[in-house]
Amino acid sequence: xxxxxxxxxxxxxxxxxxxxxxxxxxxxxxxxxxxxxxxxxxxxxxxxxxxxxxxxxxxxxxxxxxxxxxxxxxxxxxxxxxxxxxxxxxxxxxxxxxxxxxxxxxxxxxxxxxxxxxxxxxxxxxxxxxxxxxxxxxxxxxxxxxxx
Ligand code: ZN
Ligand code: MN
Numbered sequence: 001x002x003x004x005x006x007x008x009x010x011x012x013x014x015x016x017x018x019x020x021x022x023x024x025x026x027x028x029x030x031x032x033x034x035x036x037x038x039x040x041x042x043x044x045x046x047x048x049x050x051x052x053x054x055x056x057x058x059x060x061x062x063x064x065x066x067x068x069x070x071x072x073x074x075x076x077x078x079x080x081x082x083x084x085x086x087x088x089x090x091x092x093x094x095x096x097x098x099x100x101x102x103x104x105x106x107x108x109x110x111x112x113x114x115x116x117x118x119x120x121x122x123x124x125x126x127x128x129x130x131x132x133x134x135x136x137x138x139x140x141x142x143x144x145x146x147x148x
Contacts, residue, residue: 010038011035011038012031012034012035012038013031015034015077016030016031016034019071019075022075024071024075028057029053029057029060029064029068030064030068030071032053032056032057032060033049033053033064033065033068033069034068034072034077034092036049036052036053037049037072037078037090037091037092038092039092040092041093041110042108043081043083043089043090043091043099043108044089044090045087045088045089045090046062046065046066046069046087046088046090047062047087049065049069049090050062050065053065069090076094077092077094078090078091078092078094079091079093079094081099081108081136082134082136083099083101083106083108083136084101084136084138085106089108093110096116096132097110097111097112097113098110098111098112098113098115098135098136098137099111099136099137100136100137100138100139100141101136101137101138101139102139102140102141102144103138103139103140104140104141104144104147104148105141105143105144107141107143109141111137115133115135118133119133
């Protein structure tokens with residue numbers, strides 16, 4: 001498991017405690033799922049999260065993983081990324097940021113930049129009140145570029 005991002009401000013227990021106040025059950029499995037998501041920057045699929053958490057909690061089911069991911073997504077503690085692959089990828093960093101996807105090895109890398117003026121442009125052009133936008137960059141990562 002990767003080391004915890006120094007920029008990470010909220011930990012799993014803190015998030016789950018705040019959700020408990022909304023009536024959402026705090027379980028050790030949910031804690032393990034969220035801890036894994038907050039500690040990794042690989043943008044894992046639900047199956048990858050399931051395999052990791054199962055090592056610590058052999059009784060955990062894929063259903064519990066999906067259920068927890070949906071709950072975290074609905075409460076804005078998780079991003080679900082559509083990277084043009086079969087399975088969605090999940091990001092424990094729900095702050096607005098962008099991603100570059102390697103079309104060869106499938107690696108998903110964070111890209112932090114402020115493009116919030118895009119919302120203003122889109123709003124002015126369409127008359128919508130813009131709530132969010134998605135932007136994914138596709139290409140070859142540094143490692144795959146060396147091979148090709
Ligand atoms: Zn690659
Ligand atoms: Mn990310």
